[in-house]
Amino acid sequence: xxxxxxxxxxxxxxxxxxxxxxxxxxxxxxxxxxxxxxxxxxxxxxxxxxxxxxxxxxxxxxxxxxxxxxxxxxxxxxxxxxxxxxxxxxxxxxxxxxxxxxxxxxxxxxxxxxxxxxxxxxxxxxxxxxxxxxxxxxxxxxxxxxxxxxxxx
Amino acid sequence: xxxxxxxxxxxxxxxxxxxxxxxxxxxxxxxxxxxxxxxxxxxxxxxxxxxxxxxxxxxxxxxxxxxxxxxxxxxxxxxxxxxxxxxxxxxxxxxxxxxxxxxxxxxxxxxxxxxxxxxxxxxxxxxxxxxxxxxxxxxxxxxxxxxxxxxxxxxxxxxxxxxxxxxxx
Numbered sequence: 001x002x003x004x005x006x007x008x009x010x011x012x013x014x015x016x017x018x019x020x021x022x023x024x025x026x027x028x029x030x031x032x033x034x035x036x037x038x039x040x041x042x043x044x045x046x047x048x049x050x051x052x053x054x055x056x057x058x059x060x061x062x063x064x065x066x067x068x069x070x071x072x073x074x075x076x077x078x079x080x081x082x083x084x085x086x087x088x089x090x091x092x093x094x095x096x097x098x099x100x101x102x103x104x105x106x107x108x109x110x111x112x113x114x115x116x117x118x119x120x121x122x123x124x125x126x127x128x129x130x131x132x133x134x135x136x137x138x139x140x141x142x143x144x145x146x147x148x149x150x151x152x153x
Numbered sequence: 154x155x156x157x158x159x160x161x162x163x164x165x166x167x168x169x170x171x172x173x174x175x176x177x178x179x180x181x182x183x184x185x186x187x188x189x190x191x192x193x194x195x196x197x198x199x200x201x202x203x204x205x206x207x208x209x210x211x212x213x214x215x216x217x218x219x220x221x222x223x224x225x226x227x228x229x230x231x232x233x234x235x236x237x238x239x240x241x242x243x244x245x246x247x248x249x250x251x252x253x254x255x256x257x258x259x260x261x262x263x264x265x266x267x268x269x270x271x272x273x274x275x276x277x278x279x280x281x282x283x284x285x286x287x288x289x290x291x292x293x294x295x296x297x298x299x300x301x302x303x304x305x306x307x308x309x310x311x312x313x314x315x316x317x318x319x320x321x322x
Contacts, residue, residue: 012308016312017308019307020283056175057172065193
């Protein structure tokens, strides 16, 4: 029985997906009965044969893998680095134009400020002279009477 | 000293999938130099990503996906560069990609010129199926789409190839 063209269209889709692989029984049956699809199958096989090529040996792939691993991609030949180089140069040019060509001044040296303890090291302490002996406490009121600004308490 | 597992996995990947990756890149880009650059970039990306590889996909599937992405990037880069250098000259824009490195200068070269004109997803499906004879399931995993979409891409690619090649195919 002759199948409809809709079926042939569906089978062509299957044959295109099949490429060089072996068709199943249902497809084989259809191919045996349909010269149009048989011709399509022959063309697909021709295309598939034209695409088939020998696989390269592992040596080149290994060399590329090792170059990528060891060089971090820097060993790649010049052309693919064109864009990164171009963008880096452009960035550098913009930065130079923006900040000028003057050399960057050295960072200012801040003076070393000693801590309080260090600053007073070696100086005589004045505190003992300011402390009044207990026996002179009553005379303090006389020395700083009320109204002189010194708190009498 | 015990071998570093990352280094071992990387060497195994390069040895087992490297040749196929190179063949795919050659077909995807139609140029030996660009193919080598794309594969080297893919290896670099894979080496960086290996510690995070969780093994949810097969390593081969995972790596071929990286290769395809690098090919796409590489191709985009060169197309932009060509456009820039030719100042939009349509003669240069529409020129077929060079197919130096192909052993057969006849049918293979004409097929390569046709492959080069396919849109990215159709080209990917066609190269993986017709060039590398990968299963539809693996192609769908690489392309991250259903098998039916792969079939649809293949059919469209074959139709365009037939138009390109004329009565020859």
